[in-house]
Amino acid sequence: MLQEISLEGKTALITGGGTGIGFAIAEEMADAGASVIIVGRREEKLKEAAEKIGEKCSWYVFDVTKTEEYEDFFRKLEKKAPVDILVNNAGINIKKDYFDFTAEEFDKIMETQAKAPFMLSQTAAKYMKERKSGCILLISSLASILGMHEIQAYTVAKSGMKGLARSLARDLGPYGIRVNSLNPGFVYTDMLKNTNLKTPGRLEEIQNRTPMRGFAKEKDLGMAAAFLASDAAGFITGIDLVVDGGISSSF
Ligand code: NDP
Numbered sequence: 001m002l003q004e005i006s007l008e009g010k011t012a013l014i015t016g017g018g019t020g021i022g023f024a025i026a027e028e029m030a031d032a033g034a035s036v037i038i039v040g041r042r043e044e045k046l047k048e049a050a051e052k053i054g055e056k057c058s059w060y061v062f063d064v065t066k067t068e069e070y071e072d073f074f075r076k077l078e079k080k081a082p083v084d085i086l087v088n089n090a091g092i093n094i095k096k097d098y099f100d101f102t103a104e105e106f107d108k109i110m111e112t113q114a115k116a117p118f119m120l121s122q123t124a125a126k127y128m129k130e131r132k133s134g135c136i137l138l139i140s141s142l143a144s145i146l147g148m149h150e151i152q153a154y155t156v157a158k159s160g161m162k163g164l165a166r167s168l169a170r171d172l173g174p175y176g177i178r179v180n181s182l183n184p185g186f187v188y189t190d191m192l193k194n195t196n197l198k199t200p201g202r203l204e205e206i207q208n209r210t211p212m213r214g215f216a217k218e219k220d221l222g223m224a225a226a227f228l229a230s231d232a233a234g235f236i237t238g239i240d241l242v243v244d245g246g247i248s249s250s251f
Contacts, residue, residue, distance in 0.1 A: 005230045008033035011081045012229065015064050015120070016090035018045035020189035021139065021221045023052075025087055028222030029229065030056040035081065039064070040090065064090045064116035070123040078127055085229045086124040088117035088161070089139040093154045095195040106153045113157035118164060121179070125172055132176040135229045138165045139221075140181040140240060145248045151195060162240050169238030178237040180228050185216040185244025212245030 012029045016022040017038025026036040030053050038053075039062035040046055046059035062073060077083055092112050094105050121136050128134025141158035143151055165181035172179055186192060186206050192215075197203050207214050224243050227233055242248060 005032050005226055005232050007085070007226060007230055010034045010084040010229070011037065011077075012085035012087060013037045013039070013077065013083050013124070014087040014089055015062075015116075016040050017087075018042060018049045018059070020191065021184060021187055021218050022087070022089040023049045024218030024222035025089060025225040026057060026222075027053055028219065028226040029085070030054070032226045032230065034085065034229075037077065037083075064120060065111045067115065067119045070120060074123050074127065082131060083124055083127065084133070085135045085137070086121060087137045087139070087225060087229075088120060089137075090116065091139065091191065093151055093191055093195045095150045095198065097150060098152055101153060106156075109153040109157050113154070114160045117161055121164070121168060125168075125175075125177055128177045129172070129175040134172075134175075134177040136165075136168065136172075136177065136179040137225055137228060138162070138179070138181040140165075140183045142183060142185055142242075142244055142248055144183070144240075145242070148196070149199070165240065166238045173237055178228075178233070180233075180237060181240045182221065182225055182228060183240050183242040183244070184221050185210070185242070185247055187218055187221065188215045189218065206247070209250075210245040210247045211250050214245070216243055216245060 012034045014022050014026045017026040018040040026038050030036045036057050038059045041063050043061050050057040050059045117138055138161040140162045143155040144159040144162050162181045165179050168179040220243050
């Protein structure tokens with residue numbers, strides 16, 4: 001019989017957990033019984049989010065592009081409680097004409113969504129490996145499935161995250177560590193408002209093209225993440241779970 005999804009006794013670290021999808025993931029995981037740690041660059045967003053989630057939530061101002069700080073940060077966290085679940089959710093996007101993209105902008109996207117998930121997963125996995133258990137999630141994007149207008153660098157990074165999940169699933173599985181990517185459809189967050197929806201009429205177009213109509217809700221992603229992190233998904237690794245109301249699979 002299918003058990004209720006429970007993350008009781010687990011600790012989850014969610015990057016970019018102060019807003020949007022990351023916040024919803026933290027909220028759902030805390031509801032399922034996990035202690036959650038959210039990190040991001042803006043203190044006020046983290047404080048606000050932690051207050052909403054309640055006592056199961058702690059927060060740290062932490063910039064994922066500062067890879068040199070990972071070891072110390074994890075040592076500090078692991079002294080308090082083992083980090084059982086890592087959610088690589090922190091993300092940025094830059095939307096502009098391909099011919100105007102600069103090398104610096106490309107690097108900025110890659111630092112946050114390629115180098116950071118690669119290195120942070122490595123740091124977390126060193127501890128998980130010792131315990132012979134752990135779960136790593138990478139938040140990918142429909143941009144890795146559909147060709148999207150003027151977000152090429154983001155597409156490179158998100159496709160990479162999907163590939164990284166598969167590759168790590170292969171190499172970390174023998175240590176009891178599962179690695180999956182979670183692929184959100186369009187979710188009405190700050191990121192979407194500041195990029196895709198800047199084009200007039202785009203909001204309605206996306207909603208109408210989605211078989212389930214409308215946008216995915218943050219909570220839809222939160223629930224899917226809690227499922228993937230739970231024992232209910234205990235033999236699921238190396239997949240890209242698409243939560244998009246059917247938009248990527250319809251014509
Ligand atoms: P938000 O802009 O609300 O979330 C992005 C989060 O990442 C923020 O909390 C931000 O916090 C954090 N962040 C960005 N850079 C860093 C950094 N260097 N260090 C630490 N934290 C950082 O948008 P979403 O919730 O929509 O995005 C969440 C994830 O979902 C992203 O990876 C995005 O690419 C992905 N996604 C979103 C979709 C959508 O339609 N909304 C669709 C597909 C994928 P702060 O600025 O305080 O650091």
